[in-house]
Amino acid sequence: MESVELYRQLLGLTAPWTVERVELDIVQQQVAVHVGHPAGQRFACPECGQELGVYDHQAERVWRHLDSCQFLTYLHARPPRVSCPKHGVRQVTLPWAQANSRFTHLFEALAIDVLLAANVKRAAVLLRITWDEAWHLMERAVARGRAAKGTEMPVKMGVDEKAIAKGHRYMTLVCDLEQATIEYIGEDRKEESLAAYFDAFQQEAREKVEAISLDMWPAYINACRDKVPGADGKMVFDRFHIMRHAVEAVDKVRKQEHRALMEGGDDTLTKSKYLWLTNPENMTDKARERFAELKSCNLKTGRAWALKEALRELWSYTSEAWALKFWKRWYFWATHSRLAPMIEAAKLIARHLPNVLTYFTHRITNAVAEGLNSKIATVQKRACGYRNPDHFKIAVYFHCGGLNLYPAVLTHTKVR
Ligand SMILES: [Zn+2]
Incomplete structure (x- = not known):
């Protein structure tokens, strides 16, 4: 009898629900907690809340709950149904689990914490659930969190x-x-x-x-x-995307020039690709020395590189008018460079100029997205073994969605 009261408290069950009996299986290391309600109990229709007598009970269902020491703990109950004059025969809302879940709210909350901290495979082992159950849990947490997001869009x-x-x-x-x-x-x-x-x-x-x-x-x-x-x-x-187009143009110039030089037996540009792509601040002393030498060689690639570096300045202006003045000068320089890839890049940007210059009104970049990208890369690395391609989406929402993943009834759990 004592264990009945103990489990009633552990489960946080409130009236009318109560623990009827507890069965301990030492061999299987399992605890079965049977939950029921007094005869004649009335329940609310899940749709309209009208209090009604019990119509019937469904077959017994089992929910995984937090372990009791090393014992796997399961909650057993027969969900009652009510017959609402308006909504027909409906199963009543059970306070310990979400509809169709095979886990109690408390177990789900623990599982979410473990899944946030460990990869799915490891979490499944720790929680003693299957890989599929772990994914299902994540999927439901994501669906719950996304549904709770509301109808507003990011500004x-x-x-x-x-x-x-x-x-x-x-x-x-x-x-x-x-x-x-x-x-x-x-x-x-x-x-x-x-x-x-x-x-x-x-x-x-x-x-x-x-x-x-x-x-x-x-x-x-x-x-x-x-x-x-x-x-x-x-x-x-x-701006980072625009600069990427300029960087790609520099690389095209280098490739073309390298090919032309090699035809004359000149290997000046051999193995120089990364020198033109790397920020000189991040170079080793040796690389920086060679790069300084290359820049003094009056190469086409050097001119393309200087054009690309100059373009960065566009975003340093505080006023759109000054930025536009700078752009016109840069555009003239680029289009008179006789470097086809640079001319092409300049024209591409020119065609899109109005929405390059909106930067000076809104001052936004995708830098945040780039940061998120590295977080996604970590999720992706774990994704190697994903059997289901949708798992990638679920994992990204789970880890990068800023969602409240916990069951709504657990107001005391963390809200991210
Ligand atoms: Zn109803």
């Missing part, structure tokens, strides 16, 4: 593509630049990949978006223009 957001499975598959990521959280993961990097995110919100919520940081990628631009009112004043082409 400042970043959109980026992400290659997974070694570039065989692309995802579209939307992040909240202020909260540094992943808000959405869409399949592929097409217009509809991003449009689907906006479609989940009312027009009113979309109007409140103030700024969107993105790459000069037509599919994303079209989706923003189509779905976000006033998108042309809100889109900011991310």
